[in-house]
Amino acid sequence: MIAVMKEQKNKIHPHKFTLWVALASIVMMFTGFTSAYIVKRNMANWISFQLPKIFWYSTAVIIISSITIILSRNCFRRREMKQYRLWLASTLVLGVIFVCLQYIGFTQLWHSGITLTKNVSFSFLYIIVGLHAVHVLGGVIALLVVLIKAYNVKRKNYNIVPVDLMNTYWHFVDLLWIYLLLFLVMIR
């Protein structure tokens, strides 16, 4: 296997490629939801909604987390492992804060009368934002694993591939959120 991979130096690493294909399939799932949303919106009985302000704060948080993960990768490449762990940990914290903010946003929505079952538009809002949060949580768990591995003193690992994979996925959930936010703001 290693021999094969060495032969293909100029090709993209198979694991990275696998991740890209997986991202395409996640995109398809959200395409399913958003196109169902558009179809539904053009039918009768659609109540439009106002997004809670807190979603904008969470947007800022996830954008900052994308920056910190880039910083962590840069440190990793310079072998500054202490800095690397620090930036990685802050990304993790920011990720958790993001999910909490989303949750607070949901509670605010709920108390303002926008409940899950009241109207189809609200149901869609909960499902789309909720499933995105699930994907962020998946990323947080992956970050945790990478972080624990980074603290492992017995086995030092300078393989960039897992770091790159983590970066790609994290930027993906970031971009996905920005897309979903714009979508929900513009098409209500």
Added chain:
Amino acid sequence: MNNEEVSHEQSLVVHDLGHAAHVHHHKQSFITKYIFSQDHKIISRQFLITGIIWALIGGLFSVIFRLQLGYPDSTFPFLQDLLGHWAPGGKLDPEFYYALVTMHGTILVFFVLTAGLSGTFANFLIPLQVGARDMASPFLNMLSYWFFFSASIVMFCSLFLQTGPASGGWTIYPPLSALGDAMSGSKTGMDMWLASMGLFIISQLLAGLNYITTILNMRTKGMSMTRLPLTIWSLFFTAVLGVLSFPVLLSAVVLLLFDRHLGTSFFLSDIVIGGKILPNEGGSPILFQHLFWFLGHPEVYIIALPAMGITSEVISVNSRKPIFGYMAMVGSFFAIAALSFMVWAHHMFVTGLNPFLGSFFVLLTLLIAVPSAIKVFNWLTTLWKGSIRFTPGMLFAIGFVSLFISGGLTGIWLGNSSLDIHLHDTYFVVAHFHLVMGVASMFGMFAGVYHWFPKMFGRYMNNTLSYIHFWITIAGAYCIFWPMHYEGLAGMPRRYYDFSNWESFKMFGGLNEFISVVALIVFATQLLFIFNFFYSIFKGRKVTTPNPWGATTLEWTTPIRPGHGNWISEIPEVYRWPYDYGKDGRDFIPQTEPVGENENRH
């Protein structure tokens, strides 16, 4: 140099370099070798055998409901022994009839012809034919099988529920599937169906990721995309379709689960059930159909494409001729894959779809006839004037072409939205899709099993049994589904429990009986295949030459029983396309042989 010499030379190389260590040295326990194996060849056998077990169950279900359709007035006391309260007094319960029809569809479409067909052959052939030691991620590959296995377990358990398995049809349209009170099969059975399908989708996504990555990234030296065998091209497009369409079914499943359990109304509106008005408002069941068929139609090609790829390969090898129009074949695979995403609404012509919109879907649907016809033409021209060897695999491949033509032609009828008003939901549709994707793809699968069995198990299957299997199955398939066209044209609706209440369908009583008898015979013949399969694994005639069919592709350059890692020494380099048969006076030239100086380019 023939292949045996090649393999001898390779084993010499091994001793010289002494780096076969990673192939042989780790001794594995039974569990890591056969159960939680990461070897693609073992995983492929796991998919195949699980698929065979499911095919047996799914086929048995069709036999049971055919008994009801063929003999609506008779009772079969053994059914009560077999099914208990679902067949009181030996008469099939109507609710359970629907459960059987639903599970027959679900099992055959998803578990047999998706997981069983592409799961088996993608796992087996991709690394062997592109020249890789294993998949890009053997671990994900193992995970994909175990997700499929757990999906199977959940679905299998649902068969034994007190309220019965899901019974709203394999398309699980709401509101029937969304409301537990709608029928007994919509209770726990439906939840387990959805859970099982969720696991199944994850399995297919993991598998698809691996297939695509392996094909694009793990090809051996010299194996450019245009030197890939057509099996690999077909499995590639299959995986792309799966990765892009299964997530959409997942979103439909999520929305349906919310409707079922959390009181949302994505698919429900203004429903009265048992005299009670439900609070759900604003949903649309049509939305579900859109989401479902956005997967559902590509799914048809997920089933058909691997069979087409296998057929292309088997026909070329056994005609001793290069495949006719290789690039046209690749192009038509691409065209079919692309078009399959744009035709889903032809399943919904009579749902109140805007007729103007419908006309676009008619056009795009009929366009699929073009690449399909290209493929049929190329198969026939490959056969034309070939030195055909009628091996069992070849017979089934030719059978595939025959069934694909017969079933495909009626697709042109059904693709017309105006004709569909008359034909929708009749036996005409049943006959069409069973021929073109059901039986035809089963034939592709049989062709693949017979053809690659020597590579999979190092033994041959019994030829006599194989020939009996083929002739009864093809004659039976036509005897079962040909008459259904007439029934459908006469307006006989599908999915009905009993037709004897209608004066106009009474004339089909005898015909239905005939179909049921043939179905019984064909099912019994499949048992012959299953016997042959398992018997041959242990007792079949041993394969003594590494390349029994005289094929050019890479899988035949491996040892007769390849270990984990496939090639003992280095992975062979590829110098030519895989269809150099009957070239320059030679029977075949393996892909591993460099192009000679005086050789014609193909």
